[in-house]
Amino acid sequence: MSINRRQFIKIAGISTIMGLGGTSAVDLLQRNWLEAAQYSPDPKALTAKRWAMVVDVSKLKTEDDYKNIMDACHRVHNVPELGNPKDEIKWIWKETYEHAFPGQEHEYLTEGIKHKPFLMLCNHCDNPPCVRVCPTKATFKRKDGIVMMDMHRCIGCRFCMAGCPFGARSFNWKDPRPFIKEENKEFPTRMKGVVEKCTFCYERLAKGLIPACVEASQEAAKKAGTKPGLVFGDLSDPNSEVRRILSSHFSIRRKSELGTQPSVYYIIGGNDHA
């Protein structure tokens, strides 16, 4: 028996439809179980409309003040120490005024500012270019303003590194595991070929803890009887500590002329915030 072209297309069409219907019915049955599952954030989680950080560099005096903060972050997040600036992975790091705020420097800056290290981290920009260029949505902006990394999706194209004007992102050129001094068993590491950066400690906020760097800074300040150099809070809440500091001090942001709207603010002046 021979069939003509018309019959063939009909049969093919019908069997495709049946095939599609068949698989989706199976999928639906299985999916229903998972979709019926309930999940929720932890009720203890810290929430905000827009998280922000204030870095008051006048409160950071000694080398140890910086080291203490940077180590706290890198320790809890399994950030490797590769001992080579070309491969360096950093979530929070030191930079000179001239590099942090290019265009703002001039030859007659006070000695204090000229040689003062500034703490840098991802700015969690309100208008983040890194998110716009990521082809897989591995980096995305959460409702609370955090610019997140989903390591499961990163394909290591490094578009985000080209997009970020702040150098906040690092690429894993090697397997980082052998270079992690002491693993934090509760947090994953990264693998070769993905990009990483500060995530404002989303995993700690989810459990009701403030970011590790802010905690370290607060603890050090309490011991020394001073005010902490890092303050974290909700920018949309006029009564939050960050807003109180910003409304009473002169503050600057990195490269604000680029329009990315950073959420990390720097206070350079000396007097104490209330």
Next chain:
Amino acid sequence: MYNGLKIIIGLLIFVAFVTFPFYSKMGKATTKPDPKIDTPVIQELAEKKCVEPKDFMKTEHMKMLNDWRDLVVREGNLIYVASDGGKYIMSLQNTCMNCHSNKKKFCDECHNYSAVVPYCWDCHIQPKENKT
């Protein structure tokens, strides 16, 4: 037929070659995977049960973990309410592996048997196993 002998010998070699995996294993029983749940944490549980029934976990754990990771990383959730009402933190590294601290005898047992290589462990730290 030209070169008949050569063709037939060639064919025989070819057939022997492609069927090699079958007859080389013929008659030998492969060991069935036998995942163990005898870890200290599980031993101490009053009722030895996972977050969902065993049969569901057996066939659906990969989908569940996939859902968990999106729910946590992308949607900011943390707590899973199981079908029996129990609450669990959605975390492979901290929840699953806390009980199943015997990755070699639990995860790898079936994964090796079915030749799947999940890349979870490229980043998630696997439990330190004491070699006993």
